[in-house]
Amino acid sequence: MLKLYHHYMSICAAKVRIALAEKGLEWEGQLLDLSAGDQFKPDYLSLNPKAVVPTLVHDDHILTESNIIIEYLDDAFPDPVLRSGSAHERAQMRLLLMRLDNGSEGIHHDMSVVTYGSAYRLHLLERVTGHNKKDIDKEIDRSMNAYSKKWLQETVHEGVEAQSYKKAILGIKKLLDDFETMLGKTRWLSGSEYSLADLAYTSYMARLEMLGFEGMWLQQPNVSNWYKRLKQKPSFQQGIVDWLNPESVKVLQEGGREVWPKVEKLIKQ
Ligand SMILES: N[C@@H](CCC(=O)N[C@@H](CS)C(=O)NCC(=O)O)C(=O)O
Structure with a gap:
């Protein structure tokens, strides 16, 4: 089960959505309204203390930092591999x-x-x-x-x-x-x-x-x-x-x- 906390326009959230699409993965999304301050709500801060999107929850694992998330997705779902080469x-x-x-x-x-x-x-x-x-x-x-x-x-x-x-x-x-x-x-x-x-x-x-x-x-x-x-x-x-x-x-x-x-x-x- 993959759940992505994201935002329509966020460039880092888009990065993770592209990775999910490249891998052909099903995911559930929760959109945050950043202008309304959803990122500062205690429930969200417990997932992402920096108050930024994206956050990915995969089963029991909470993942933050878009670069780390896309590397994680490549490790956890290696088909297709996105780190091929020498x-x-x-x-x-x-x-x-x-x-x-x-x-x-x-x-x-x-x-x-x-x-x-x-x-x-x-x-x-x-x-x-x-x-x-x-x-x-x-x-x-x-x-x-x-x-x-x-x-x-x-x-x-x-x-x-x-x-x-x-x-x-x-x-x-x-x-x-x-x-x-x-x-x-x-x-x-x-x-x-x-x-x-x-x-x-x-x-x-x-x-x-x-x-x-x-x-x-x-x-x-x-x-x-x-x-x-x-x-x-x-x-x-x-x-x-x-x-x-x-x-x-x-x-x-x-x-x-x-x-x-x-x-x-x-x-x-
Ligand atoms: N290093 C972080 C940066 C995250 C980040 O800066 N996210 C922006 C959107 S791209 C954000 O949530 N900003 C919060 C705001 O605008 O209040 C990552 O790659 O995940």
């Missing part, structure tokens, strides 16, 4: 997973900053009448988990002008440049077979696309072709598209469209 390819795959989830240096962090700085900050600002700094900080303090509070203030106040935004978008640009080189040598990120590395970055690429930032890889034929192949997989539909919340997608598209000219300048500098 020892070196598997090491390459783990390095890419680590690059994604590496605290404030990781791509997950960069993507959160870019998402909030481009679009979701507008969601948050909507909840604060008058938009004065003190009330905005209070709203961040009330609604966000301890980790997000550390970086969110600057991003919400300054958006695309924040230093943290610049660092984040350049981090993502560097990642795409590195992918372009890697994918010039191998068909998939860590070798000749689709692996957890490709799976893990799929929802991050989809987030960039929802923001309308495809210009970041338009000149990169290998990345463009790789992403096209990821989108053709049924797991893209089942893990991402089937769960999209149209209102949030609209916020991402509108916010992204507005900031893109500045983003384009930042990445060309």
Whole structure:
């Protein structure tokens, strides 16, 4: 029995849904309303003390951290294997997973900053009448988990002008440049077979696309072709598209469209 605690738009929850789809597993879901604070309810905190999604419960086992969850699923349900290849390819795959989830240096962090700085900050600002700094900080303090509070203030106040935004978008640009080189040598990120590395970055690429930032890889034929192949997989539909919340997608598209000219300048500098 597999039960996933998740959220429509969460990039890490989508990562786990893609893994479940790749494995063809049946699962039960419980959606959390993150704006209503479901993640802070005691029952959920007992499963995931960091107050984030996803959490997977498999029989008696509680699993947190999306990278760990997808590795767990690959161990527990090895058909099809998503870590095939040589020892070196598997090491390459783990390095890419680590690059994604590496605290404030990781791509997950960069993507959160870019998402909030481009679009979701507008969601948050909507909840604060008058938009004065003190009330905005209070709203961040009330609604966000301890980790997000550390970086969110600057991003919400300054958006695309924040230093943290610049660092984040350049981090993502560097990642795409590195992918372009890697994918010039191998068909998939860590070798000749689709692996957890490709799976893990799929929802991050989809987030960039929802923001309308495809210009970041338009000149990169290998990345463009790789992403096209990821989108053709049924797991893209089942893990991402089937769960999209149209209102949030609209916020991402509108916010992204507005900031893109500045983003384009930042990445060309
Ligand atoms: N390292 C964690 C990160 C989890 C995370 O940051 N989840 C986000 C969604 S992608 C979340 O739940 N945020 C809570 C919030 O927005 O209040 C993982 O990979 O599972």
